[in-house]
Amino acid sequence: MIQIRDLVMQLSGGGHTLTVLDGISLEIPDKQTVAIVGPSGSGKSTLLGLIAGLDRPTAGSIQIDGIEITDMPEAELARFRREKIGYVFQSFHLIPTLTAVENVAVPLELSGVADAVERAEALLDAVGLGDRRGHYPVQLSGGEQQRVAVARAFACRPPILLADEPTGNLDSVNGRHVMELLLALHRDAGTTLILVTHEPQLASRMGRIISLRDGRMASDDVSRGDPMSQEQLR
Numbered sequence: 001m002i003q004i005r006d007l008v009m010q011l012s013g014g015g016h017t018l019t020v021l022d023g024i025s026l027e028i029p030d031k032q033t034v035a036i037v038g039p040s041g042s043g044k045s046t047l048l049g050l051i052a053g054l055d056r057p058t059a060g061s062i063q064i065d066g067i068e069i070t071d072m073p074e075a076e077l078a079r080f081r082r083e084k085i086g087y088v089f090q091s092f093h094l095i096p097t098l099t100a101v102e103n104v105a106v107p108l109e110l111s112g113v114a115d116a117v118e119r120a121e122a123l124l125d126a127v128g129l130g131d132r133r134g135h136y137p138v139q140l141s142g143g144e145q146q147r148v149a150v151a152r153a154f155a156c157r158p159p160i161l162l163a164d165e166p167t168g169n170l171d172s173v174n175g176r177h178v179m180e181l182l183l184a185l186h187r188d189a190g191t192t193l194i195l196v197t198h199e200p201q202l203a204s205r206m207g208r209i210i211s212l213r214d215g216r217m218a219s220d221d222v223s224r225g226d227p228m229s230q231e232q233l234r
């Protein structure tokens with residue numbers, strides 16, 4: 001369960017203060033699928049980054065499974081993040097000097113997993129890139145890089161997967177492939193899935209749609225049911 005209370009994010013610069021998030025409160029139960037939507041600049045990425053513990057809010061509270069993360073010391077937060085949260089960036093963020101399998105193995109090695117490379121190979125197989133394991137990011141297409149990034153985000157089997165416009169840099173075929181992958185992880189492992197997107201079609205695949213406007217919640221549509229049952233209806 002993610003519990004967010006009165007979250008405020010202000011950025012200072014050039015002599016004035018910009019309020020990016022202005023009192024967000026919400027709860028996201030385990031295993032929910034959530035789309036965060038809203039106009040450009042409404043604070044979507046900022047909110048996702050705060051939930052991931054990549055940034056610290058100006059005020060307010062974020063608890064994950066009852067543990068406050070906003071004031072957690074950095075080293076502890078890094079460990080917590082590794083265990084609890086996978087993050088997929090719009091622009092993949094793979095390490096260019098590492099092969100696909102090495103990229104996926106990084107979080108496993110950081111977590112002290114003994115058979116990190118074997119596990120990374122199995123993950124690459126699972127995203128359909130088993131035959132590309134020795135390739136460097138530059139040798140992979142955007143869609144392939146994003147599948148590697150999803151495998152890396154999921155390597156430590158985090159209960160929460162966050163994705164910031166995961167299909168934003170992909171064509172529609174590759175975008176659909178990556179989306180199916182994210183939904184499969186939710187379905188098979190019960191992963192909570194929260195994604196920021198501009199694409200209504202993608203948002204409509206989620207069980208809940210939270211809409212931001214000017215740093216506030218404009219709407220919260222929780223009546224969408226579970227995407228698994230929606231899929232069964234197709």
Ligand SMILES: Nc1ncnc2c1ncn2[C@@H]1O[C@H](COP(=O)(O)OP(=O)(O)OP(=O)(O)O)[C@@H](O)[C@H]1O
Pocket residue numbers: 011013020038039040041042043044045046047
């Ligand atoms: N590091 C930063 N320094 C200054 N301003 C920032 C910074 N990060 C975000 N902002 C500003 O905060 C506001 C919210 O940004 P954010 O990226 O969260 O919006 P968004 O809804 O994700 O937008 P988009 O859909 O365009 O990605 C914007 O006005 C942005 O310019």
